[in-house]
Structures are given as structure tokens and as C-alpha cells.
Amino acid sequence: KLIRxxxxxxxxxxxxxxxxxxxxxxxxxxVVSxxxxxxxxxxxxxxxGDHQPEIAPEPGAVIGEDLADGDEGGAA
Structure with a gap:
């Protein structure tokens, strides 16, 4: 996965x-690098301008769900 x-x-x-x-x-x-x-x-x-590229979600991604307080999915 690449994150920019x-x-x-x-x-x-x-x-x-x-x-x-x-x-x-x-x-x-x-994260490896x-x-x-x-x-x-x-x-x-x-x-x-007003033409922002559309970004498709990854298969299996949860969209619009907020994390519970303190549950950030990783080490602090």
C-alpha cells in the first residue's frame, strides 16, 4: 500500500x-518506510479548480464509521 x-x-x-x-x-x-x-x-x-479527482475506496474499507474514543487502530 502506498500512502501519500x-x-x-x-x-x-x-x-x-x-x-x-x-x-x-x-x-x-x-509502516516499513x-x-x-x-x-x-x-x-x-x-x-x-472544482474538478477534484475521485478516489475509490479500497475493497472491504469501512466508510463513514467513526472510531470510538481511544480506539485509533494503532500504537500511540
Missing amino acids: MSVGDTRVIGRNSAGVRLFNVAEGEH AARIEESEEEAEVDL
Whole structure:
């Protein structure tokens, strides 16, 4: 699985904090690597306007279900 996300709006917080959770992984899944990818000039110039791409959910994905408090599906 490949996960891409913009982190430009992620808050930088003090060293006394526990950090920021960017996403959860399913039970039995693990993040094996992470890489910073700089935005190319071509990507920066693309203006999608009102035409945002449609993203299809993965087969078996649960849509619209909120997690119970404290159940974030991964280690903190």
C-alpha cells in the first residue's frame, strides 16, 4: 500500500508533546518506510479548480464509521 499526504499544514509542536498521528494502519500492518517527496514545478502549477479527482475506496474499507474514543487502530 502506498500512502501519500501533504504535510504542509501539520503543526509543529514542542518537544514535550507525544507527536502527531498522521494516519492509522490496520491490525497486522506496519509502516516499513517513509520518504519526503518534493513537489515538482509541474505539480505545483496544476489547478484542479472544482474538478477534484475521485478516489475509490479500497475493497472491504469501512466508510463513514467513526472510531470510538481511544480506539485509533494503532500504537500511540
